[in-house]
Amino acid sequence: MKTLTQVHHYGFECTPPEFExxxxxxxxxxxxxxxxxxKLFNLRLKLNLWQNADAMPQRRPKQHVVCLHHFHxxxxxxxxxxxxxxxxxxxxxxxxxxxxDAPIMLRPAPGEVERLERTATDxxxxxxxxxxxxxxxxxxxxxxxxxGIGRPLDFIPRFATPDPFLHEITAxxxxxxxxxxxxxxxxxxxxxxxxxxxxxxxxxEVRYPLSGPQRLTDDQLRTAIDYIHxxxxxxxxxxxxxxxAGLSEFHFARLFxxxxxxxxxxxxxxTRMELAKQLLRKTRLPIFEIAERVGYQKPSxxxxxxxxxxxxxxxxxxxxxxx
Numbered sequence: 673m674k675t676l677t678q679v680h681h682y683g684f685e686c687t688p689p690e691f692e693x694x695x696x697x698x699x700x701x702x703x704x705x706x707x708x709x710x711k712l713f714n715l716r717l718k719l720n721l722w723q724n725a726d727a728m729p730q731r732r733p734k735q736h737v738v739c740l741h742h743f744h745x746x747x748x749x750x751x752x753x754x755x756x757x758x759x760x761x762x763x764x765x766x767x768x769x770x771x772x773d774a775p776i777m778l779r780p781a782p783g784e785v786e787r788l789e790r791t792a793t794d795x796x797x798x799x800x801x802x803x804x805x806x807x808x809x810x811x812x813x814x815x816x817x818x819x820g821i822g823r824p825l826d827f828i829p830r831f832a833t834p835d836p837f838l839h840e841i842t843a844x845x846x847x848x849x850x851x852x853x854x855x856x857x858x859x860x861x862x863x864x865x866x867x868x869x870x871x872x873x874x875x876x877e878v879r880y881p882l883s884g885p886q887r888l889t890d891d892q893l894r895t896a897i898d899y900i901h902x903x904x905x906x907x908x909x910x911x912x913x914x915x916x917a918g919l920s921e922f923h924f925a926r927l928f929x930x931x932x933x934x935x936x937x938x939x940x941x942x943t944r945m946e947l948a949k950q951l952l953r954k955t956r957l958p959i960f961e962i963a964e965r966v967g968y969q970k971p972s973x974x975x976x977x978x979x980x981x982x983x984x985x986x987x988x989x990x991x992x993x994x995x
Contacts, residue, residue: 697802703845703860706909709811710864712845713804719785720798731777735806736827736871737770740835740842742801747788748781751831762832765839769875771827772809803842805867815868816876818920826877835874841867852973854907855944858937861910862925869922888931892917896928900940904947905967908940945981948974952990959986 697717704711746763752775759781762768770776792798816825841863848860888896899916900908913936914924929935934942944966951962963974979985984992 697800701846701849703848705861705864706857707811709808710868711804711806712842713806714842714846715802715804717800717802718798719789719792719800732773732775733770734772735808736772736812737807738805738838738867738871739768739770740803740805740839741766741768741832742803744796744799744801745788747800748784750779750781752777756829758831760832765834765836766832767830767835767838768832769828769830769871771829774829803846805838805842807868807871812868812871815920815922816872818922827871828875828877830875835870838867838870841870852970853941853977854967854969854973855937855940857907857909858913858940859935861921862935862937865910865921865925888917888919888927892919893928893931896924897939900943904940904944905965907967910936941977941981944968945978948978948986949982949989949993952986953993962986 697715700714700716702711702713741762741764743762743764746761748759748761750757750759751768752758788797813825845860845863848856848863851859896913896917899913903912910921910925914921917924919927925936928939932939948962948966951957951965955962957965959975960971963969963971966974968974968977975985978989982989
């Protein structure tokens with residue numbers, strides 16, 4: 673297991689956050705937006721590292737941070753956030769939202785680490801698993817302004833708060849690097865935007881509610897679909913498609929699914945597979961060239977996705993279709 677070091681997903685450098693709310697944990701994985709303005713860190717900490725928790729200093733994070741708890745057992749903490757002290761019992765499925773520049777100090781309640789160590793029955797009981805969703809303040813502020821959320825934008829600190837939706841997003845983001853598909857970045861961007869929307873809707877006090885178009889116009893939908901078809905061999909991303917439709921990424925993914933019944937990631941994948949089937953039936957192009965034409969740089973990734981969608985590989989499909 674690695675200690676806090678740099679890891680890479682999608683070819684981008686993921687650097688662990690500068691803030692520290694606990695002794696140095698082990699970094700399991702990191703996923704981030706291309707811009708690096710939103711990141712997910714999955715971490716693990718051994719209980720015995722927290723024996724000297726009383727010496728932990730106060731921190732002031734530079735970013736908005738959501739701490740998602742995956743603890744195997746409930747645990748009591750003393751948390752001082754922005755001058756308020758509270759003892760909380762947090763467990764799997766809870767989150768803590770820590771706004772940027774809010775002074776934070778977190779430590780296990782007196783005797784809690786010893787209690788958990790004493791009652792541990794296996795290795796899972798001796799580690800704390802958690803995730804950090806880290807948002808640059810400028811990114812959320814820009815996202816708010818471009819989507820009808822007026823200033824002032826005041827974020828609300830939260831302690832042990834259940835939030836199954838953010839936990840689902842985190843689980844999906846953690847699995848995203850295993851998707852061997854050129855449209856995987858669409859999937860990742862959509863998830864991060866959903867997380868941002870959750871923060872703005874649930875953990876911010878705003879002057880005006882979230883606003884925006886109620887649906888895609890026919891022209892916007894046609895333009896988006898035409899853009900996808902015209903760039904099907906490229907590495908499509910949510911920003912380029914939404915810009916073609918004249919919308920922000922924030923609204924586009926939601927409105928596109930409402931209009932088509934599928935996410936942009938699902939639509940792009942389906943379009944690629946339909947074109948691939950057409951080329952397999954009507955041409956004698958080699959598989960690797962068909963893969964490139966529909967946006968896959970690696971034929972093995974194309975074949976795996978084709979099999980997942982069609983129930984057979986491209987070679988078998990060509991034979992069965994008489995191509």
